[in-house]
Amino acid sequence: MKKNIYSGDYLMSLSDLRYLPRWIVLIIDLLIVTLAIAFSCFLIEKLTHSTHHVFFHNLYMYLTILGVSLVFMVVFHTYSGIIRHSTFIDLFKLLLMTFCTTITVGLINYIYYLGTGQWLIMLWLPYLLVFFAASFILLFMFRLFVKEFFYLARMFRRSTLRKRILVLGIDEQAVAVASTIIENPTLPYHIVGFLTQRQDYKRANLLGKPIYSVEKIESSTKAELLLDGVLLVKEMMTKEELNAWVNLFLEKGLQVFMAPSVQQLKNPSDLQTSIRKLEIEDLLNRKPITIVNDDLKIRHFEKSVLITGGAGSIGSEIVRQVATLNPSLIVVLDQAETPLYEIEMEMKSKFPDIHFEFVLADISNRHRLEPLFQKYNFSMVYHAAAYKHVPLIEENPHEGVLVNILGTKNLATLSSQYGVNRFVMVSTDKAVKPTNVMGATKRAAELFVQALQNTENNKTKFITTRFGNVLGSNGSVIPHFKKQIEKGGPVTITHPDIVRYFMTIPEACDLVLQAGTMGKGGEIFVFDMGEPVKILDLAKRMIKLSGFEPNVDIKITYTGLRPGEKLYEELLSDDAKTLATHNEKILISKDPNMEFKAIEQYTNQIIKAALRREKIQVVLLLKEIVPEFKSNNSIYEVLDK
Numbered sequence: 001m002k003k004n005i006y007s008g009d010y011l012m013s014l015s016d017l018r019y020l021p022r023w024i025v026l027i028i029d030l031l032i033v034t035l036a037i038a039f040s041c042f043l044i045e046k047l048t049h050s051t052h053h054v055f056f057h058n059l060y061m062y063l064t065i066l067g068v069s070l071v072f073m074v075v076f077h078t079y080s081g082i083i084r085h086s087t088f089i090d091l092f093k094l095l096l097m098t099f100c101t102t103i104t105v106g107l108i109n110y111i112y113y114l115g116t117g118q119w120l121i122m123l124w125l126p127y128l129l130v131f132f133a134a135s136f137i138l139l140f141m142f143r144l145f146v147k148e149f150f151y152l153a154r155m156f157r158r159s160t161l162r163k164r165i166l167v168l169g170i171d172e173q174a175v176a177v178a179s180t181i182i183e184n185p186t187l188p189y190h191i192v193g194f195l196t197q198r199q200d201y202k203r204a205n206l207l208g209k210p211i212y213s214v215e216k217i218e219s220s221t222k223a224e225l226l227l228d229g230v231l232l233v234k235e236m237m238t239k240e241e242l243n244a245w246v247n248l249f250l251e252k253g254l255q256v257f258m259a260p261s262v263q264q265l266k267n268p269s270d271l272q273t274s275i276r277k278l279e280i281e282d283l284l285n286r287k288p289i290t291i292v293n294d295d296l297k298i299r300h301f302e303k304s305v306l307i308t309g310g311a312g313s314i315g316s317e318i319v320r321q322v323a324t325l326n327p328s329l330i331v332v333l334d335q336a337e338t339p340l341y342e343i344e345m346e347m348k349s350k351f352p353d354i355h356f357e358f359v360l361a362d363i364s365n366r367h368r369l370e371p372l373f374q375k376y377n378f379s380m381v382y383h384a385a386a387y388k389h390v391p392l393i394e395e396n397p398h399e400g401v402l403v404n405i406l407g408t409k410n411l412a413t414l415s416s417q418y419g420v421n422r423f424v425m426v427s428t429d430k431a432v433k434p435t436n437v438m439g440a441t442k443r444a445a446e447l448f449v450q451a452l453q454n455t456e457n458n459k460t461k462f463i464t465t466r467f468g469n470v471l472g473s474n475g476s477v478i479p480h481f482k483k484q485i486e487k488g489g490p491v492t493i494t495h496p497d498i499v500r501y502f503m504t505i506p507e508a509c510d511l512v513l514q515a516g517t518m519g520k521g522g523e524i525f526v527f528d529m530g531e532p533v534k535i536l537d538l539a540k541r542m543i544k545l546s547g548f549e550p551n552v553d554i555k556i557t558y559t560g561l562r563p564g565e566k567l568y569e570e571l572l573s574d575d576a577k578t579l580a581t582h583n584e585k586i587l588i589s590k591d592p593n594m595e596f597k598a599i600e601q602y603t604n605q606i607i608k609a610a611l612r613r614e615k616i617q618v619v620l621l622l623k624e625i626v627p628e629f630k631s632n633n634s635i636y637e638v639l640d641k
Contacts, residue, residue: 025079026070032142033069036135037062043134044127065131068104072097078139094139102132162190165257168232168245170196170206177233177259178207189257189275192227214248222253229255231275243283250544280478280542295517299380299422300325306378307332308363308411309385311339313476314426317509318382319343323351331376333359334385363407366414373418381415382512383408384426386442393438394563394634397618398610404441405448406607412449416460424516425449426508427466427524429501435632436565440622446524447625448603451596453522463519465512466589467527468501481539485546489554491539494561499532511586518581522593528585563634599625 073079076093106128167178178191193210195217204211217225230249232242249256256278305322309315310332316339319332332347334340337360344358357376361368363385372378386404387393393400408425415423427446430439446464453462469476477500484491507527515525540550548554561567579588606621619636623629631637 022079026073028142029073029079029139030066030070032138033066033135034062036131036138037065039134039138040127040131043130047126064108065101065105068108069097069101069135072100072104075100090143091140094136094143098132098136098139101135102128105131162188163228163255163257164190164192164226165229165231166193166195166212166227167191168195168230170194170198170211173233175206177231178209181231182207187275189231195230217248217252220252225252225254227254229257231257231259232278233259239283246278246283246541250541253549255547256545278545280538280545283541296513297325299517300327302326302328303379304329304376305331305380305382306372306376307382307384308334308407309383309426310334310358311336311343312384313505314508314512315382315384316343317505318384318512319347320350321506321509321513322382323347323354327354329355329357329376331357331359331372331378333361333363333372335360335362362403363410364402366410369410369414373414373420378415378418379421380516381411381420381423382426382516383411383423384512386426388428388438390430390436390438390565391562393441394436394636397437397441397615397622398613400437400441401606401610401618401622404438405444405603406610408445409448409603409607412452412462415462416452416455416458420460422461422463422516422519423449424512424519425462425464426512427464429466429468431466434626434629436563436634437619437622437636440626440629443626443629444599444603444606444622446591447594448599450522450524450591450593451599455596461519461521463515463521464524465515465527466524467503467508467511469503477535477538478542481542485543485548485554490557491543491554492557492559493535493539494559494565495567496536496558498535498561498565498567500535501532503527514586518586524589524591525581526587526589528587561633565633594625 076097078093078097167174181187181189182191191209193212194206195212197214246256258276258278260274305327307315307318310319311334340358347356387400427442431443431446434440434443449462481491511527539556543550543554550556602625609617620639630640
C-alpha cells in the first residue's frame with residue numbers, strides 16, 4: 001500500500017471513475033432540457049422579431065415542460081445506463097422520451113387553451129418542433145461527449161504507458177509488422193517511425209510515420225529522440241548485422257524488441273504474445289549446423305535407442321530429436337526423478353505413437369544396466385549422463401569418478417558385449433588440458449572409450465563429441481545472470497578476463513546425432529565454436545538488454561576464480577592433430593590415446609579408491625591417467641609439485 005502511495009497511485013484519474021449516481025445524471029438531463037427550452041425561446045423570438053420576451057418570462061411553460069420531461073425520463077429510464085457505455089438502445093430511449101414529452105406538452109397546451117381561451121405556449125407548433133430537436137440533440141451530445149471523453153482518456157493513458165518504438169527496416173516484413181501493431185491499439189507499443197541505413201528516404205513517410213536515418217540515431221541522445229526502444233525482425237539480418245545494430249541501440253540506452261515475421265504468425269492477434277525483448281541467446285546463436293544425411297534416418301528408423309542423462313538439458317533434446325526419426329523404442333534413463341517424470345509427460349504428449357520406456361537408474365550400477373541391454377537389444381546408445389559442475393566435483397572427486405568414469409565404463413563395455421552398433425559419448429572442452437577434477441574424469445572416460453574401440457572382438461563404433469558451454473543448460477552462466485539481474489544484482493563474475501565458448505542446445509544435440517552417423521569408430525569430434533565470448537562483456541550486454549546500466553543500476557562484482565576453474569577453455573590439446581570432415585565446422589581431433597590394458601588397470605584402481613572415498617588418492621590417480629591435468633586454484637595444486 002505504501003509503495004502505491006509514493007508511486008503516485010493515490011491520484012484520481014477521471015477515466016478510473018466507475019459511474020455517476022443516477023440522480024446526478026437525472027439532474028444533468030433536466031438542466032439540459034432547461035437549456036433546450038431557453039434555446040427554443042431565444043430562437044423563436046429571433047425568428048418572429050418579438051421584443052416582449054413572452055417566452056422567457058413564461059414560468060408555467062418551463063415548469064410544465066420540465067415536469068413532463070421528468071415523468072418520461074422516469075418512464076423510459078434514460079438516466080439509468082452508464083453514459084460512457086451508451087448504445088443505440090440508449091439513443092432510442094432518448095428519442096422516445098423527447099418525442100413523448102413534445103406530444104404531451106402539445107396536448108396540455110391545447111387543453112389549456114380549451115379551458116382558458118389562452119395559449120400556455122405561444123406559436124406552440126413551431127416552438128415544440130424546435131424544442132424537440134434541441135432537447136434530443138443536446139441530450140445526445142452530452143452522452144456522446146462523455147463517451148468520447150472516456151475513450152480519449154483511456155487512449156491517452158494507454159499511449160503514455162505504451163513504449164515508443166522505431167521499426168528497423170523499410171522492407172515488406174518491417175512494414176507488415178508495423179501495420180499490424182498500428183491496427184491493434186491493445187498492443188503496448190506505439191510506432192514512432194522507421195529506421196533505415198538508406199539515405200534516399202529522409203523526407204519520405206511510411207504508414208504516415210517518418211523514416212529515421214542511422215545518422216539521426218547516432219547523433220542524438222535518447223532524450224532527444226523521445227524513444228523507448230527499437231523493434232526488429234531477426235530473420236531479416238545476419239548475426240553480424242544484428243550485433244552491429246544492437247551495439248548502437250544499447251549505446252543509446254534503447255531497449256531492443258524482437259518480432260516474428262508475419263508469415264510465422266497464424267493470427268495477427270498473436271503478435272501481442274510474440275513480441276519479446278531481445279535475449280542474449282539471440283546474439284550468441286549462430287546459424288545451426290545442418291547436414292543432409294539420409295543415414296541419420298536409416299540408423300534410427302525402427303531401431304531401439306538408449307539415451308542416458310535423458311532428463312538433462314542435452315539428453316532431453318536428444319530424446320526430442322531422436323523421436324522425430326521414428327525409432328521402434330527410446331529408453332530414457334536418468335537418476336533425477338522429477339526431471340525424468342517431466343520429460344515422460346512431455347514425450348507422451350508430443351509423440352503418442354512412439355514407444356518410450358523411462359528408467360530411473362544410476363549408471364554406476366552395472367547390475368541395474370545390464371538387464372536393459374539384455375531386454376531391448378539397443379542399436380544406438382547416446383551417453384549424456386555425467387556430473388558436470390566443476391566446484392562440486394572438485395570437492396567430491398570420488399563422486400565424479402563413480403559417475404563419469406565408472407558409469408561410462410559400464411555403458412561402454414555393455415554396449416560392446418551386447419553388440420550395440422554405435423555408442424556416442426557427450427564430452428566437454430574441459431577435458432582438454434584439464435585444470436579440474438571434472439574435466440580430468442571426462443578425459444579419462446574419453447581414453448577408456450577410445451581404447452575399447454580397438455579391443456579384440458569389439459564391433460561397436462565408439463564415438464566421442466566434445467563442445468563448450470551450452471546456452472540455457474542447467475547451471476549455465478546465462479540463466480544464473482538472469483536471476484541475478486531480476487533480483488537487482490549484483491551480477492557476480494569470477495574474473496574480469498574469463499572467456500568461454502558458447503553454443504545452443506539444438507546445435508549441441510545436432511552435433512551428437514551427426515557424429516553418430518559420421519564416425520567410423522574411435523574419433524573425437526570437435527565443433528568450430530566460433531569466437532570465444534568474454535564473460536564480462538556478456539554480463540554487461542545482458543544488463544543493458546534488461547534496460548539497466550551496468551555498475552549504475554546493476555553492480556558487477558568479481559568473486560575470484562573457483563576451484564579448478566581456468567580463464568580460457570580449449571577444444572584441442574597442444575599435441576592433438578585435426579582431420580577435416582565434409583563439414584568445415586566439424587573436425588576430428590587425433591588426441592594421444594592409451595592401450596586398453598593400461599586404461600582398464602587405471603580405471604579399476606581409481607574406482608576402488610573412489611568407493612573408499614579416498615579423495616587424494618583419486619586425484620593422484622587422475623593425474624597419472626591424464627598427465628596434462630594440472631590443478632588450478634585448488635587444494636590439489638600441491639600434488640603437482
